[in-house]
Amino acid sequence: MQQRQRIIELNVNGETHTLAVEPQRTLLEVLRDNLGLTGAKRGCDQGYCNACTVLVDGKAVNSCLILAVRAQGKRITTIEGLSHNGRMHPLQEAFVNRGAIQCGFCTPGMVLTAKALLDANPDPSEMQIRRAISGNLCRCTGYVKVVEAIKEAARVLKTGGAA
Amino acid sequence: MQYPRRLPRFEYLEPKSLTEACKLLLQNDGKARVVAGGTDLIPKMKRRDVNPRALISLHGIPGLETISHSQVDGLRLGPLTTLGAVESSTIVTERFNVLYQAVQSMASSQVRGLGTVAGNLCNAAPSADTAPALMVLGTRLKLISPQRERTVAAESFFAGPSATVLEPGEILAEIQIPEVPRRSAGVYIKHTLRRAMDLAIVGVAVAITLQDDTCHNVRIALGAVAPTPIRVPGAEAILKGKGRSGDLFRRAAKEAATACQPIDDVRGSADYRREMVEVLTRRALEQAWDRCPGSTEGKR
Ligand SMILES: Cc1cc2nc3c(=O)[nH]c(=O)nc-3n(C[C@H](O)[C@H](O)[C@H](O)COP(=O)(O)OP(=O)(O)OC[C@H]3O[C@@H](n4cnc5c(N)ncnc54)[C@H](O)[C@@H]3O)c2cc1C
Ligand code: FES
Ligand code: FES
Numbered sequence: 280m281q282q283r284q285r286i287i288e289l290n291v292n293g294e295t296h297t298l299a300v301e302p303q304r305t306l307l308e309v310l311r312d313n314l315g316l317t318g319a320k321r322g323c324d325q326g327y328c329n330a331c332t333v334l335v336d337g338k339a340v341n342s343c344l345i346l347a348v349r350a351q352g353k354r355i356t357t358i359e360g361l362s363h364n365g366r367m368h369p370l371q372e373a374f375v376n377r378g379a380i381q382c383g384f385c386t387p388g389m390v391l392t393a394k395a396l397l398d399a400n401p402d403p404s405e406m407q408i409r410r411a412i413s414g415n416l417c418r419c420t421g422y423v424k425v426v427e428a429i430k431e432a433a434r435v436l437k438t439g440g441a442a
Numbered sequence: 443m444q445y446p447r448r449l450p451r452f453e454y455l456e457p458k459s460l461t462e463a464c465k466l467l468l469q470n471d472g473k474a475r476v477v478a479g480g481t482d483l484i485p486k487m488k489r490r491d492v493n494p495r496a497l498i499s500l501h502g503i504p505g506l507e508t509i510s511h512s513q514v515d516g517l518r519l520g521p522l523t524t525l526g527a528v529e530s531s532t533i534v535t536e537r538f539n540v541l542y543q544a545v546q547s548m549a550s551s552q553v554r555g556l557g558t559v560a561g562n563l564c565n566a567a568p569s570a571d572t573a574p575a576l577m578v579l580g581t582r583l584k585l586i587s588p589q590r591e592r593t594v595a596a597e598s599f600f601a602g603p604s605a606t607v608l609e610p611g612e613i614l615a616e617i618q619i620p621e622v623p624r625r626s627a628g629v630y631i632k633h634t635l636r637r638a639m640d641l642a643i644v645g646v647a648v649a650i651t652l653q654d655d656t657c658h659n660v661r662i663a664l665g666a667v668a669p670t671p672i673r674v675p676g677a678e679a680i681l682k683g684k685g686r687s688g689d690l691f692r693r694a695a696k697e698a699a700t701a702c703q704p705i706d707d708v709r710g711s712a713d714y715r716r717e718m719v720e721v722l723t724r725r726a727l728e729q730a731w732d733r734c735p736g737s738t739e740g741k742r
Binding site for chain 2: 349
């Protein structure tokens with residue numbers, strides 16, 4: 280058997296961490312257990328709920344499905360990395376203003392999924408928004424407010440709202 | 443069993459070439475698995491449905507994420523080409539639209555960003571959405587092993603639920619989709635309970651090529667209604683060389699319903715599936731025909 284632990288470098292929210300991890304650890308486990316970043320939630324742990332969504336090189340992916348060793352050298356953004364100098368990202372503000380958060384369990388994944396969408400398509404149609412978040416399960420809001428919040432954030436970002 | 447647990451231990455191997463990956467697969471003699479996107483494999487391992495001793499990651503090998511296209515070679519996809527990359531490729535949307543229809547119907551945007559077309563095929567679920575679409579496009583699959591290289595037609599790739607013709611040490615190295623003739627169109631209809639994040643109760647893919655006002659070529663493939671995705675040559679034969687006729691569409695659809703071997707499961711009963719194969723095959727044939735450039739409907 281090979282040496283179990285591997286040394287990997289993860290760039291999380293702009294900071295580089297050097298970590299020793301075993302290959303069977305998922306990115307979600309390492310973010311939560313090693314780095315204490317508990318924004319990404321473990322819901323189903325198998326790809327169905329997207330509460331664990333993080334951005335890897337700008338793309339929204341399920342951190343419960345990626346091995347941490349595979350994220351070596353990649354740029355990872357978690358919900359903790361969205362605010363700037365104590366100011367929330369327009370998406371976060373819109374979620375708060377629109378009441379798109381109830382229990383909040385789905386919110387980090389929802390916001391990051393929306394960020395990936397708006398980065399790729401600053402002016403999405405309602406259908407495109409609904410399609411982008413179709414894998415993000417929310418048991419509380421009924422999604423209507425979430426869609427409204429994303430639309431509002433898109434408007435704010437387009438008119439150059441502070442990010 | 444159905445509850446996921448943390449992943450068990452395994453050895454993680456990162457070969458630098460496909461040949462090396464094949465050798466590692468062979469050396470580990472059935473105890474190792476290739477991992478592409480991991481969207482099938484990781485959850486299965488968490489549920490202890492499969493317990494590989496080693497995972498062979500393809501991510502250390504450069505150049506496997508290709509989508510290349512030329513008139514001569516058609517469309518070629520690499521083993522790490524993701525569903526998401528295929529979904530956002532203009533060449534796929536414009537010329538191989540049936541594949542786009544299949545891919546956009548799958549999973550979530552997050553899973554599509556990780557999962558690959560090759561993984562969807564190699565996982566060999568009877569409901570694998572890309573399979574019927576690739577079959578009607580006349581796709582061939584290049585398989586490589588330390589001993590040899592061969593290509594098989596997509597419809598000859600599957601051996602049963604979760605089983606393929608891949609031999610020990612063999613890897614799917616390329617998905618080869620021939621250029622689509624000009625007056626052609628394809629349709630994939632995925633019948634699901636929910637509009638997103640659901641597996642097919644029935645999947646029907648149809649591709650038609652017209653010549654003058656007759657059907658020059660037609661392929662029909664079905665998903666989720668047999669131990670593997672299947673072609674239905676009997677139904678195709680009814681239409682070849684013939685003009686557009688509702689009666690022939692009905693006969694071909696009936697033949698497809700007879701040829702499939704559905705089972706009862708949580709998603710639907712065998713009887714319901716057979717019924718839906720008939721309805722959806724007819725619908726897909728009508729739609730595909732009318733989308734062919736220069737069809738009487740298309741001209742309107
Ligand atoms: C939430 C969720 C929703 C889903 N929805 C759908 C859906 O709607 N439709 C659908 O069809 N599927 C669906 N899937 C299944 C899965 O996402 C797809 O099958 C995906 O395409 C698998 O690709 P992958 O790269 O992740 O495969 P992996 O998990 O990496 O591999 C799958 C299998 O193929 C083998 N393999 C991979 N690449 C190769 C290769 N090049 N050569 C030899 N063997 C190889 C692996 O060893 C493994 O056994 C869903 C999965 C999840 C988690
Ligand atoms: S925890 Fe990852 S998708 Fe549910
Ligand atoms: S706010 Fe509770 S799950 Fe979405």
